[in-house]
Amino acid sequence: MERSIENIWKEGFLKSDALIAPKINDLYAQKSIHIIDKFTRMFRINLKAIVVFSFVFLLISYLVGIPIMGIIFFVTLMVLVVINRSLLKSLETIDKGENSYEYLKKFNHWINKQVEINKRIAMFLYPISFMSIILGLWFKDAEGMFLGERLVNKIMIQFPEIDLLFGIPTLGIAIVLLILGLLAFFSGRIYMWDLNLVYGRVFNKMKELMSDLETLNN
Amino acid sequence: MSQDFYNTSITPFSGIIIKLCRAYTSSQEDFEDYYQEVCLQIWRSKDNFRAESEWSTWVYRISLNVCLTLLKKKKNNTQHFVSDSMPYLDTVDNHAFSDESLNLLYDAIRQLSEIDRAIIMLYLEEKSYKEIADIIGTNYNNIGVRVQRIKSRLKKLLDGKIN
Known part of the structure; x- marks a missing residue:
């Protein structure tokens, strides 16, 4: 006669070796492998690294004469830190x-x-970072005048017919706007691609589990 | 974790943890990691226990929730998630029980979806449908039907293998 699964279960666990707990040592000192703890650890490390980096960058930007870049970076990254801390x-x-x-x-x-939230932040973070580099370099002191103005003057000598808008070559403005647009457009996708690469399996698994539980609830 | 806490609050329920962890792991090494993680999470979450349910039910919940969301990297550096799409082959050393029928039953259980594994484990532990629904957080009315479906699937998977 075929045994029922209930009997196999009961009889199987009557054997003395079936329920031997593994030996665990110094458990509390062990590093958790749980996904929530991993996210928490990763978040904490990332946030600390961002804070340290933004301060160091701010300091360096002052020292090399591009404080605008440092300040914009600092403020943007601090907003990122505050938002992610609440997360x-x-x-x-x-x-x-x-x-x-x-x-x-x-x-x-x-x-x-x-x-x-981070996808939305990425849409602003990349263009702002790029803009901070442009502004930082533009307003960098270059022997008594801004580096950007000096560059425009040189361009004007070589290409006197070039179109200007607010004293800046229109072509330059167009290129910067195009890069900003591309960064804003693709940053969300880059963020998702990067995230899926690392956590794609977790996201898929969560979807499967939730869908199974939703089915049971309906 | 104090030895006292482990001896009084975990050891009496280690059977529950062992049975669940075995269903979600494919090697002795993974099993030991899962077991350890469940114990760690019970210890860390103990202050959240509000005595609204029994300690054993709460241990089931923690064990199940940890097993469902555990992400473990294998030693060979390939990311590994025990998945229902991955047929389970338990050929590993001391991960197997000495009872061959129990091994075959576990092999079959590991081929179920992760939620189905949880349901059948709780059912085999003689939890009532209501308790199963409480632990999993689903509609009580659907548990009975699901249990019958899982049992049929297990019977098919075990067909001819166990006398």
């Missing part, structure tokens, strides 16, 4: 002792929220 706090409130549906829903919601 980090909400991640830490997810209770692993809730029922699986609520737990996964909250985690999934957090993932979607952080992706959406």
Whole structure:
């Protein structure tokens, strides 16, 4: 007679070796491999690195005479840090002792929220970073005048017929605007591509789990 | 973690954790990592326990939630997620039990979707449909139907393998 799965289960676990717990040493000192803890660690490290980098960059920008670049970078990155700190706090409130549906829903919601927010930030961050480089170099002191003005003067000598807008070559403005547009357009996609490369499996798995649980709930 | 906490709050329920972790892992090494992680998360979350449910139910929840969302990198550096799309081949050393029928049953369970694995494990642990629904957070009415479906699938997977 075929055994039922219930019997296989019960009888199998009656054997003495079936439920031997692995030996664990110094558990609390172990590095957690849980995805939430990994996100938390990654976020903390990233935020600290951004803060340190923005201060160092601000200092260097003053020393090399491009403070505008440093200030714009600093302010932009600080906004990024503040926003992501609040995201980090909400991640830490997810209770692993809730029922699986609520737990996964909250985690999934957090993932979607952080992706959406950071995608939007990326759309501004890249163009702002590029603009800060342009402005920083433009307003850099070059022997008593701005580097940008000096460059325009040189261009005017070589190409006296060139069109100017607010004293800047129109072609230059067009190129900068085009790059800004491209950066804004592609930055969200670059961010998603980068994210999917690292966390694509997590996102897919979350989708599968949620869809299965939603089916059970309906 | 204090040895006291481990002895009094985890050891009596280690069977639950072992059974669940075995269903979501494919090697002894992964199993030990999952087991350790579940214990760590129970310890870290213990202050959130509000005695609205029994400690054992809460341990089930933590174990299940950790297993469902654990991401582990294998030693060979390929990212590994135990997935239902990946047929399970348990050929590994001491990860197997000495009871061959139980091994075959676990192999079959590992071929189920992750939620189905959770449901059948809780069912086999003699949890009522209501308890299963509470732990998973789903509609109680659908659990019975799902359990029957999973059992049929397991029977097909085990067909002819166990006498």
